Amino acid sequence: MGACSTLRVILGDQLSRSVSALRDISLHEDVVLMMEVMEEATYVRHHKQKLVFVFSAMRHFAHSLREQGITVDYVPLDDPDNTGSFTGELRRAVQRHRPQRVVVTEPGEWRVWQMMQAWQAELGIPVEIRHDDRFLCSRAEFARWSGHKDTLRLEFFYRYMRRKTGWLMNGDEPEGGRWNFDVENRKPLPAGVVAPMPPRFPPDETTQEVMQMVRHRFAHHFGDIDSFGWAVTREQALQALDHFVQHALPRFGDYQDAMKSGQDFLFHSALSPYINIGLLLPLEVCEQAITAYRQGHAPLHCVEGFARQILGWREYVRGIYWLKMPEYAQSNTFDAHRPLPDFYWTGDTDMRCVREVVSATWRNAYAHHIQRLMVTGNFALLAGIEPKEVEEWYLLVYADAYEWVELPNTHGMALHADGGLMASKPYAGSGAYINRMSDYCRHCVYDVKRRVGERACPFNFLYWDFLMRNERILRPNARMSMPYQLLDRFSEQEKAQIRQQAKQFLDTVCARSSGGNRWSRT
Numbered sequence: 316m317g318a319c320s321t322l323r324v325i326l327g328d329q330l331s332r333s334v335s336a337l338r339d340i341s342l343h344e345d346v347v348l349m350m351e352v353m354e355e356a357t358y359v360r361h362h363k364q365k366l367v368f369v370f371s372a373m374r375h376f377a378h379s380l381r382e383q384g385i386t387v388d389y390v391p392l393d394d395p396d397n398t399g400s401f402t403g404e405l406r407r408a409v410q411r412h413r414p415q416r417v418v419v420t421e422p423g424e425w426r427v428w429q430m431m432q433a434w435q436a437e438l439g440i441p442v443e444i445r446h447d448d449r450f451l452c453s454r455a456e457f458a459r460w461s462g463h464k465d466t467l468r469l470e471f472f473y474r475y476m477r478r479k480t481g482w483l484m485n486g487d488e489p490e491g492g493r494w495n496f497d498v499e500n501r502k503p504l505p506a507g508v509v510a511p512m513p514p515r516f517p518p519d520e521t522t523q524e525v526m527q528m529v530r531h532r533f534a535h536h537f538g539d540i541d542s543f544g545w546a547v548t549r550e551q552a553l554q555a556l557d558h559f560v561q562h563a564l565p566r567f568g569d570y571q572d573a574m575k576s577g578q579d580f581l582f583h584s585a586l587s588p589y590i591n592i593g594l595l596l597p598l599e600v601c602e603q604a605i606t607a608y609r610q611g612h613a614p615l616h617c618v619e620g621f622a623r624q625i626l627g628w629r630e631y632v633r634g635i636y637w638l639k640m641p642e643y644a645q646s647n648t649f650d651a652h653r654p655l656p657d658f659y660w661t662g663d664t665d666m667r668c669v670r671e672v673v674s675a676t677w678r679n680a681y682a683h684h685i686q687r688l689m690v691t692g693n694f695a696l697l698a699g700i701e702p703k704e705v706e707e708w709y710l711l712v713y714a715d716a717y718e719w720v721e722l723p724n725t726h727g728m729a730l731h732a733d734g735g736l737m738a739s740k741p742y743a744g745s746g747a748y749i750n751r752m753s754d755y756c757r758h759c760v761y762d763v764k765r766r767v768g769e770r771a772c773p774f775n776f777l778y779w780d781f782l783m784r785n786e787r788i789l790r791p792n793a794r795m796s797m798p799y800q801l802l803d804r805f806s807e808q809e810k811a812q813i814r815q816q817a818k819q820f821l822d823t824v825c826a827r828s829s830g831g832n833r834w835s836r837t
């Protein structure tokens with residue numbers, strides 16, 4: 316092959332035509348390199364649907380670039396010479412194309428960022444790493460905003476971003492006179508309300524080929540593959556966005572925290588996999604939601620609630636990740652070391668709430684936020700599961716999981732393992748919370764009203780045991796004063812019973828069995 320001018324590397328979560336690495340591309344002189352590599356497919360054992368989603372979307376994206384006259388060098392996983400890593404494939408591509416320079420957009424994960432830092436020296440040609448300006452707040456801007464604060468709070472960052480973008484603002488004032496309509500986002504789902512299912516897309520020939528490959532080469536990975544129906548092109552992802560804005564956004568806010576058996580998506584958008592790999596841009600998603608409000612199609616509390624997730628939370632967790640890595644992943648505030656119970660892989664537990672969430676995760680490579688936070692996350696927090704094991708689980712089971720977003724959500728929000736950098740108190744809840752927000756408890760063998768004793772709901776005794784075990788850390792926190800006041804009314808006998816039942820329960824469910832973790836590690 317002749318020499319090209321610039322080799323432009325596009326990673327599997329950079330599938331946007333507007334991504335910075337493609338911005339000034341020359342159709343005649345430049346080559347785009349895309350590579351399917353085992354290292355990325357196996358650094359955790361991703362859900363089968365996540366693998367199909369990423370590989371199929373990559374192949375479709377390469378096709379769409381070629382249609383625009385761009386030369387794409389695409390290395391498939393089954394290329395016999397595939398070295399299996401980004402660095403190995405880039406080295407081979409440089410030999411093939413002899414470019415004057417390499418251009419790439421900064422990656423989403425620290426792991427890959429480390430690799431990229433070494434590329435220029437390894438290849439002996441200039442490597443330009445560009446900002447990923449699909450995010451609305453750059454890493455440098457977030458660092459400036461955070462200054463030297465000891466604790467960071469979403470609410471202040473969110474206001475900063477609202478002012479910066481002017482979204483839902485009247486001059487310097489928030490639309491509707493309030494920044495946040497959170498209190499209106501906490502309704503359980505009334506009986507008879509059925510949420511619209513997000514559109515599913517029948518696998519085309521390319522997706523079916525990838526499905527065959529994944530069935531064959533990744534048979535031991537977690538998750539169902541046959542129900543695959545994710546969008547794999549930008550056109551399909553745009554249809555999913557339209558569908559959400561039309562059918563679910565007008566009630567998104569009301570039932571944001573609700574959970575319901577048999578309704579896996581409720582009024583959530585299920586757009587995170589598309590936004591995270593670049594099929595949709597966060598900017599256009601927010602703008603479309605805000606247009607729906609301006610046109611009177613969706614009420615303010617729903618649109619504000621939705622925009623807050625993307626403009627607020629999504630940017631906030633990304634900022635924290637890059638501000639604090641790599642140390643961020645190392646803290647373990649509650650000194651939690653129990654192994655992850657088997658039921659996170661099998662769903663085989665009598666706790667109906669956990670069973671529902673794990674089985675939805677298996678079927679869809681998706682669970683909505685409250686399921687992730689207040690069921691599987693809450694259990695791991697209360698039970699004192701080793702953060703690294705929990706984080707690995709979250710990183711592999713969801714189609715939208717990349718470390719920049721998974722880690723702060725798991726380590727910081729769900730496990731409070733960062734000592735409160737991200738959230739002012741742990742999101743710990745007893746069975747009462749799950750009962751209020753779902754219909755799970757109605758058909759559970761455990762009794763959600765019982766704190767201790769036979770058939771007592773494990774979320775209850777684990778909750779109080781968690782507060783007792785971590786009293787030294789949590790009692791001084793003013794936001795925890797209510798539960799400690801309640802705990803102070805328990806008799807010593809009841810406290811001892813709670814401790815004993817929690818220990819017995821955890822010793823049983825966290826014991827590694829021969830089948831334990833069989834999906835998780837290579």
Ligand code: FAD
Nearest residue numbers: 583584585586587624628629683684688715716721724729
């Ligand atoms: P919606 O409820 O429709 O929200 C709209 C959009 O807002 C989402 O598509 C997403 O882009 C954004 N968003 C909402 N909440 C968050 C949040 N807390 N952090 C970042 N973005 C947010 N999200 C991921 O994208 N990848 C992950 O790996 C991931 N891991 C998580 C792990 C745990 C323990 C928890 C508690 C949350 C995690 N989240 C993660 C955040 C959130 O649960 C998902 O973004 C959301 O469930 C995706 O579904 P949706 O598109 O239907 O979201």
Ligand code: DLZ
Nearest residue numbers: 326327328350351352355356422423424
């Ligand atoms: C998630 C993923 C997978 C499974 N496979 C690939 C791949 O083969 N090639 C690729 O370019 N990207 C893949 N990805 C996405 C990367 O893991 C992601 O780009 C990095 O984690 C950086 O965020």
Ligand code: SF4
Nearest residue numbers: 666668746756759772
């Ligand atoms: Fe979950 Fe407890 Fe309710 Fe059962 S009773 S579904 S274990 S919260």
